[in-house]
Amino acid sequence: RHLGFSAHGSVEVMRRFLEAYHEGMEFCQIQLNYVDWTLQDAKAKMELLKEYNLPVWVMEPVRGGRLAGLSEKDAETLAALRPEEKPVAWAFRFLQSLPEVVVTLSGMSNMEQLKENIEIWGEEKPLSDQETESLLHMAAGMMDGLLPCTACRYCTSHCPKGLDIPKLIGLYNDYKFTGGGFVPAMVISTLPEDKRPGACIGCRSCEKLCPQQIKISEAMKDFDVKPWG
Ligand code: SF4
Numbered sequence: 001r002h003l004g005f006s007a008h009g010s011v012e013v014m015r016r017f018l019e020a021y022h023e024g025m026e027f028c029q030i031q032l033n034y035v036d037w038t039l040q041d042a043k044a045k046m047e048l049l050k051e052y053n054l055p056v057w058v059m060e061p062v063r064g065g066r067l068a069g070l071s072e073k074d075a076e077t078l079a080a081l082r083p084e085e086k087p088v089a090w091a092f093r094f095l096q097s098l099p100e101v102v103v104t105l106s107g108m109s110n111m112e113q114l115k116e117n118i119e120i121w122g123e124e125k126p127l128s129d130q131e132t133e134s135l136l137h138m139a140a141g142m143m144d145g146l147l148p149c150t151a152c153r154y155c156t157s158h159c160p161k162g163l164d165i166p167k168l169i170g171l172y173n174d175y176k177f178t179g180g181g182f183v184p185a186m187v188i189s190t191l192p193e194d195k196r197p198g199a200c201i202g203c204r205s206c207e208k209l210c211p212q213q214i215k216i217s218e219a220m221k222d223f224d225v226k227p228w229g
């Protein structure tokens, strides 16, 4: 009796969908956590949904468990701010700081995680502005080493294979950050074979135009994602 939708698409795709189908929609589910805030444009997606007065349901709040197992250095950074909270709690407290979020779906593998989640969600302890800033700063550090594509699209008109290079690089970054992951394989599966990373012929025409000097051909070669089906 209640209609909503789930989206892994870009902000632009979501905007087109909403322009056509927003009537009757009551909620939207997106991948939202403090890393995807920028990595998957979750902030911009949430702002778009706000324009349509759609509350947000969250999937992947802990990014497949990645945000529960931080490096020692990152865990120490957070512990210095809130000694009583474990890293996984920070992922949830970040979401508690966003009034647009009304439902959070967290995958749990065992009874211990279930108990831990119940305990964390038993309390509302949203982050202060300063804590959010520190968390997002730490998240930016976690993304060091990912390709710095700005989606300027200078490269795309020079690709003889017509690849959507910035889109593929965005997926590649996700793939590298997650160590595989669900979304890159899913999205690649929706592309025709001649638009997937494997279609790159390594001509490097794109690289001559990239202001970020990204080694695009190497990334495409390294993007060994297994599409679904
Ligand atoms: S190297 Fe690959 S991505 Fe770059 S222009 Fe050539 S075919 Fe396209």
Ligand code: SF4
Pocket: 148, 149, 150, 151, 152, 153, 154, 155, 156, 165, 166, 169, 209, 210, 211, 212, 213, 214, 216
């Ligand atoms: S030219 Fe470089 S920065 Fe611009 S979209 Fe292409 S890969 Fe990204």
